Each structure stands twice: as structure tokens, then as C-alpha cells.
């Protein structure tokens with residue numbers, strides 16, 4: 710990695726594509742561009758980081774002075790556990806170190822633990838953007854939204870992955886029940902939180 714970072718999307722793609730994970734190219738670009746919109750000093754939290762593919766897309770987009778936190782217990786999800794000899798925690802930390810070398814003016818960290826319990830570490834209305842991509846079952850997604858929704862600053866973002874995809878009906882059900890109006894993007898007036906759950910590829 711070079712020593713200076715000039716927010717080049719081509720370089721971002723090159724770096725993130727070198728990390729195995731679940732985000733496709735369009736999603737990586739979306740995360741990168743969304744992170745660029747975080748206000749100076751803002752906090753980006755990701756629930757479910759695995760080896761850091763989506764975490765680095767956000768981290769490469771964030772303005773200087775922002776904070777980036779990835780939260781994961783690194784045990785994987787049912788059916789997607791680490792293989793023998795695979796160490797997602799080590800790889801994630803290694804990738805975060807790569808990011809930190811490139812972006813010394815970011816404050817970055819990994820919280821190893823349960824994503825819902827980790828919400829207690831953050832004050833209400835303190836996080837500019839929460840990106841949800843941990844366990845995809847109905848109860849987990851419901852708990853994650855309940856725990857993290859209040860942490861988002863007014864006019865911040867509550868984002869998530871795998872909404873409206875055939876493979877993940879629980880995500881869609883939980884999101885629709887917990888976040889009224891989510892499909893239109895903006896939250897209902899009054900809540901002040903913008904909600905976007907990614908759906909790539911679009912399901913017609």
C-alpha cells in the first residue's frame with residue numbers, strides 16, 4: 710500500500726477485492742461513497758466484519774478524523790463458520806492495520822464480541838452510520854436494529870446488507886417490521902434517521 714491516500718475508487722476496489730468476503734463491487738462502491746458523506750469526526754460502526762472487506766470499503770471512504778469500528782465475535786454464522794485453519798479475526802486485524810497505515814488520521818478498532826451487547830459501549834445518538842451485516846436470522850436482525858437504532862445521531866444512517874433478497878427472507882421481514890418506511894429510504898418524519906438496507910442485486 711502507498712503511504713498517501715487520495716480517496717481513489719479504483720484503488721479502493723483493488724484493496725477490497727483482495728479481501729475475501731460478501732460484498733460485491735457495487736456494494737463496495739456504495740459503502741465507499743456513503744462513508745465519504747460522514748461528517749468530520751463522525752463514527753462509522755459495522756456489525757459483522759468477517760475479514761474486513763466491507764469495513765475497509767467504508768474506512769477508505771471516511772474523511773480524516775472519523776472513527777471506524779468493526780464488531781464481530783469471529784465465530785461466523787450458521788453454515789458459514791470459519792474453516793479449519795481459517796482465522797478471520799487475525800485477517801481482519803491485519804487488514805485494519807493496512808488501513809491504518811494508509812489512513813493514519815482515522816481512529817480504527819475492532820471490538821471482539823456480540824454485536825448487540827457491544828451497543829452498550831456507545832452513547833445514544835453518537836454514531837453517524839451503523840452498517841448491519843451480522844447474523845441474518847429474524848430475531849438477531851430485530852435485536853440488532855433495536856440495540857443500534859438509538860445510537861444513530863439525528864439525520865445519521867442505519868444501514869444494512871441483504872435486505873429484499875430471496876436468500877435472506879428473515880432480514881427483509883425483520884427490517885420491514887422494525888423500520889416502517891424503510892423501502893422508500895428515508896425514515897418517517899420525526900425520527901431523523903435515514904435507513905437504507907442494501908439489496909444487490911435488485912429483486913424484482
Ligand SMILES: C[S@@+](CC[C@H](N)C(=O)[O-])C[C@H]1O[C@@H](n2cnc3c(N)ncnc32)[C@H](O)[C@@H]1O
Pocket residue numbers: 729730731732756757758759760761762763764780781782783784785786797822823824825842843844
Ligand atoms: C456475512 S458476515 C460479514 C461479512 C462482511 N461484512 C464482509 O463484507 O465480508 C457476518 C459476520 O457476522 C459475525 N456475527 C454473526 N453474528 C454475530 C454476533 N451476534 N455478534 C458478533 N458477530 C456476529 C460473523 O462472525 C461473521 O463474521
